Amino acid sequence: MTAATVTAPERSGVGRLDRRSWKVPIAFGLVTLAALVLFVILGRDRIVSFNLSTGTDLIQLPLLAFPALAGGIVVTVVLAVVTAFAVFRVWERRPVPLWVIVIGTVVAIVGFLAWAGAGATLQVPGLLTGTLFLATPLVYGALAGVIGERGGVVNIAIEAQLLGGAFTSAVVASLTQQPFVGLAAAGLAGMLVAFLLAAFAIKYFVEQVIVGVVINVLVSGLTGFLYSQVLTENRQLLNSPVRFDRIDIPLLSQIPVIGPTLFRQTILVYLMYVIVAVVAFALYRTKWGLRLRAVGEHPKAADTVGINVARTRFWNVALAGVIAGFGGAFFTLGSNGAFNKDMTNGAGFIALAAVIFGGWDPVRATLAALLFGFASNLQNALSVIGSPVPSEFMLMLPYVVTIAAVAGLVGRSRAPAADGVPYIKS
């Protein structure tokens, strides 16, 4: 994964940090402790099975079954090793690599699944596909948030952009019977909302949080009004869009476990892969990315070297709006079909949470969005097999994790220096 190189700018010259940050080891230590208590001491001594294949796979993997308690012990040991490695890295004044954090998180999740699903069979491909399904709009929204905030504009209006995209794509795709036209319209709608945000935030210097909150109300009201007033009466004409078809990528879709999840999707998901990769690369490796980060970190310095701060911010907020609009199209063209009142249901705020939890980095924010999608999907899966954890607590997880992140309990969260500060040229 390119993530390890992507975070390069945060290091100093020789890859050593000036200051030891113990937050990652402490977080993993706590997870290990929780694993010890939950999976081993309170372990449930029953068989848990993981079904790794779908019925249509070329290569059928055997059912993976093991005693939950033994699995719990293995998971706890692995987590202890990860913690020890993190302690070692921090002691050496080196950052803990992202892949170690990902491995530790995945192992902890597997342990949790084994514990919660003891005595039942878990459908792994279904779990992963559902995760990606719920995470796709979050990833789009989070990328939009990352671009905006890296440029110094706080975007609370992601929710409005998603909703606007969902509404417009449904109407346009119904009228034209062309999902691609609907997708383009969704991007345009997201951009229009972004123009509103940019105009007030950049031209009139209105507090960006206020504009964002108000735009959310405005778009919710506008789409709700038009839905009740116009769409419900002309349902056939205006609100029965053609959905994107699922495209199986040959060969790749036959990879066991991840193939059905990653490569049997609609074009919207493949587009998301491309956008994540492009943004992650361009943000740190191109002139565009450098300028964007410059106006977000130190607009005055950027202005001094001849970058037009207001214009850079304006067009990047618009670009972010297009991406969020695409994410909105997923709600209609990628899944449900018809538009429904307030159908985004707070996804924009989870995306915002992913931006912060991901430390304003595109790849980390994407991973955070996937994690949040997984948590939401897990509560569906667990309620089916009857889990010991109430579903509300699983749904609460993204928000609690984000509060912990901004409070500095897990990881480091440092926003771009000029995030949310209007640049008033004197």
Next chain:
Amino acid sequence: MSSPTPTLNPDAPLPGEDDGERANRWNDLLRRIATGNALVSVLAVLLAIVVGGVLIAVTDEGVQTAAGYFFARPGDTFAAIWKAVSGAYVALFQGSIIDFRQSDPLRALKPITQTLLFASPLIAAGLGVAIAFRVGLFNIGGRGQILVGAGFAGYASFAWDLPPVIHVIVALALGIAGGALWGGIAGFLKARTGAHEVIVTIMLNYVAYYLLSFLLRTPLLQNPGSNNPKTPPALPSAQLPAILPEPFKLHVGFILVIAATVFAWWLIERSSLGFKFRAVGLNPHAARTAGINVDRMYLYVMLFAGGFAGLAAANEVLGTTTTGFTSGVDAGIGFDAITVALLGRSTPWGTFAAGLLFGAFKSGGFAMQASQGIPIDIVLVVQSMIVLFIAAPPLVRSIFRLPQPGRPRRRAKSEPKAVAS
């Protein structure tokens, strides 16, 4: 649209005043009105209502039909627009102020009491947002604070059996405490770790929602013998008494809200704590230098802000919907409170007035939906347009061609000449 221009000169001269000086003073006054915030607020409301009217006209079926043959008979289109828009706003007026179609004067006056009823929680929660603004904090967490406050007040209202007057006071206090607790979490995190209050309050909204949803499925809050995630009704001893006889629904909550506004005014404008609040809001660094414990002010103000939201919650579960509540008890009040506080420019009495206006919109919006079939969402559009226009005074000024404050006065140069001649 008629717009007051700053160049008007009054004809009636006042006795005993120098002519030039008087003209000057009038110019100053008119100028202050034209550049002042009050006029911008009024114009913003007007502008938003016009936008709402355009939306109603465009989506109206009669207008669409008439527009189909616009060039043949343009008059029909205008008649249809007038019918749709005036019908909507007359219904809004009848649903929020006076229903003049009613023959019974008591019934005719009912809408205005409904407006006060809807306004009460908006004002209370708006005060919570407003005082946080004065310290420079964005309290987006009204929703979560209301949900937790409702949980606390609701629990006290049906689970405990207390003597009449004491019961309602205890339930009120518990509701306020619940809101204050939830607001205090954000204030505490801001003070101790510097966590941005916008993010924390937004996230706490959802945590509160799921927490309440969970508790509504447990015996703690769920009505026994029911499968719905809904609480039992509040005991009569815990309900806020009505202040008007039967056809009216207005209850003591509105008086409490007036008291809360007075208290908020006193707290911000007259108390020493309020002085510190304002100092921190104006410049935290200067406040710190002056010996004010800024972090502690963040905690205190969020406790107060949550308390006001808790009052809004108690007002709802003890007064307006006493038949038990679900996790949807907030009903958008938490977010409306932000727009109310912004429209009220974060002053207690401004918030009070803005709450009354939005209460009227809400009450009238339901009437408009019932009689004209116009979805109540239009009210959200109008409200948010108002706040957008208010938030950007330069925009409103340029639309109405009012002078921008701080710009060189164009008339200033010509005035000395006028005096001299």
